[in-house]
Amino acid sequence: MRNCIYCGAPIPEDRHKNAWTCTKEHALLLKKEREAANYQKVRNTADPIIRLREHFNGLANEFGFEVPFDLIYATPLKIDWSLKTGTFFKDGAMGVALGDIGYIIYQPQSIKIFKL
Ligand SMILES: [Zn+2]
Structure with a gap:
């Protein structure tokens, strides 16, 4: 005998054999709960990412888009460099996208912000 993973009650024999819940209602509630959990995770x-995009947008308002400036002004310690929504290519270099804004790091330590 298996139990409903939503309420713990035994799953009736007449439910289909792959059922995880005691009733269709509980299957639906379980689905809603999982969707809500997924939404929260997203x-x-x-x-x-939104906060970081705002940070870069603020920097671009100060220094200009597509204007190189010293990385030190980007307060690199405040930046989580692993965050991104994708990548893009500009002038033969690969940049990191944060939604509609992106940046490219140039050696030794300058950065350019782009409107994508
Ligand atoms: Zn149930």
């Missing part, structure tokens, strides 16, 4: 990962 939000939790999206927020740091």
Whole structure:
């Protein structure tokens, strides 16, 4: 005898054999709960990206888009360099995208911000 993973009640014999829940209602509630959990997960990962995008947008308002400036002004310690929504290519270099904004690091330590 297996139990409903939503409420713990025994799953009736007449439910199909792959059923994880005691009723269709509980299957639906379980699905809703999982969707809500997934949404929360997406939000939790999206927020740091939004904040970082705002940081770069602020820098671009100060220094200009496509204007190289010293990385030190980007307060690199505040930046999580692993965050990105994708990559892009500009002038033969690969950049990191944060939604509609992107940046490219140039050696030794300058950075350019792009409107994508
Ligand atoms: Zn149930």
